[in-house]
Amino acid sequence: MLSGRRFRVEFTDEQAEFAERIGSVSRAVWNTGLAQRREYRRRGAWINYREQAHELVDAKEEHAWLKEVPGHCLQQALIDLDEACRRHGTFRVRWRSTRRWAPSFRFPEGSKMAVEKLNRRTWRVKLPKLGYVKFRGSRSLDGETIRSATVSRDGGRWFVSFLVDDLMTTPEEHLVPGSAVGVDRGVAVAVATSDGDLIDRQFVTAGERRRTVVLQRKLSHTAKNSKNRTKIKAALAKLRTAERHRREDFCAQTAHRLAHANAAVVYEDLKTKQMTRRAKPVEDPDHPGHFLPNGAGSKSGLNRSILGKGWYRFEQSLTSVARYTGTRVVKVPAAFTSQRCSVCRHVDPKSRESQAVFRCIHCLRPAEHADVNAAKNILAAGLAVTACREAATPASVAVTSTQEPAGNREELLLQPV
Structure with a gap:
């Protein structure tokens, strides 16, 4: 099956400079192709990869800097642009700016x-x-x-x-058949399981947090495009990169542990992108041009907490490792999982005494950690979904693999426009 292998490169000074140039040219090709597609759409017309690839050949005759970089990287940029426009729509694809987009290019062969x-x-x-x-x-x-x-x-x-x-295939049966676990993702605790485990880790130390505040304060007083500003931005990027790597490591290790120990892992179907949107401004009807308090500060803090725990990254890691263990990954709706008692199934928001304590007011059972109670509800819902699927699918019907087939440039050209 297809998998990724990432290694740190040891460029020479000349290679690093040339790599920066390749990334800049690929970014220019992406932005030019996106602008062309948007202009065509405004006129009610379409343009696809085939036409843009032919125009790229003509552009190389006029602009010598396009010939200096590998042509495969530029063609791959147009292929990625074509796929992004097909998937998200032409006007929803983002521009690649020098500030927010890190140089990246692909060699397809x-x-x-x-x-x-x-x-x-x-x-x-x-x-x-x-x-x-x-x-x-x-x-x-x-x-x-x-x-x-x-x-x-x-x-x-x-x-x-x-x-x-890697020439490996998904096993037909898990090493521990019949085992299952429910997972609840939270803000205070990153992962809580139905077995009672609370898995969490601090990705930023107190000293790094203080240093980040100091650097952000210094950055606000620097002049644009100055050497001092570039130096401070590099220091901030180093801190954030370390935090991101720790988060990715935590998600990968946790997913590996759960997938190897359980034949089925159930978690909530959370829309992280929608949950972390900023609060909409509320206009004051009595004073035009003014706005009412909308809790934007609290919402921003909640968004940072959700993104800081890596909910979506954990979901990606779990899906990836499940291919090698044969683990079934099940998503269930998140409604009322934190307000329902895992014993008597009674739903009442008053049972959630605090963020960490759940005490059912109906069956009066002993208090339990709220996230563990939610994980048990998630597991019960997942087992019900799995039972319904197995009952509805005949034994002779094979389950289709969820892995996408490997594609190449020729396959993309055969797709309808």
């Missing part, structure tokens, strides 16, 4: 990449026009077929991500 092992820690790969690029071999690539390579900058460091086919 993985079969033509030569990977060599230099020593125990260092490997190298030959990329078009970049030459041999060294990277830290934190894991072996032996026996895996490389499909593509993506070079990206994360903070002040460069990384290469290989899309590989």
Whole structure:
């Protein structure tokens, strides 16, 4: 099955400068292609990848800087743009700005990449026009077929991500058949399970939090495009990168633990993107141009807490590792899971005494952690959904895999416009 392998790149100064140039040209091609698509849509017409790829060839004759970078990277940028416009709509695709978009480009022809092992820690790969690029071999690539390579900058460091086919398949049965667990994601505790486990971790230390506040205060007093501002932004990016890496590590380890121990994992179907939207302003009808208090400060704090726990990242990690263990991942509606008693099934918001305490006012059972009680309700709902699916699906009908097939440029060109 398809999987990703990410390694830290050791660029030379010339290679790092050329990689920045490739990323800048790819960003320019993306923005130009998006502007062209939007202009066509305003006139009621369409333009697809095939037409834009032909126009890119003509543009190379007029602009020499387009010829300096690998053509595959520019074509892949147009392919990604075509897929984004098909999936989200032309006017919902974002521009790639120099401030918010880190340089990134992809080499799609993985079969033509030569990977060599230099020593125990260092490997190298030959990329078009970049030459041999060294990277830290934190894991072996032996026996895996490389499909593509993506070079990206994360903070002040460069990384290469290989899309590989590891020749593994999803097992038909889990090692622990019949086991199941419910998972409740929260703000105070990142993950609570129906077994009573409370899994959490602090991704930012108190010292890092204080340093972030100091740097943000200094940043507000610096002049735009100054060297001091660039230096402070780099320091902030380093702190946020460390926090993100800790969060990703926590989500991956927690998902690995739950998937290997349970044949079914049930969690709430939370719409994280909608839940973390900013509060809408409320206009004052008596004073035009003025606005009423809408709790935007509290909502912003809640949004930071939700995003800081990595709810969606945990969902992605769990889905990925479930392919290797044969774990069934089930989503259930989140309505009333935190207000329902897991024993008598009575629903009452008064039973939730506080954020961490649940005491049912109907059956008067002993108090329990509120997140654990919610996880038990989630598990019960998931088992009911699983039983209904198994009863409705005949034994002779195979379950379709949820993994998307590997695509390439030729397959994309055959898609209808």
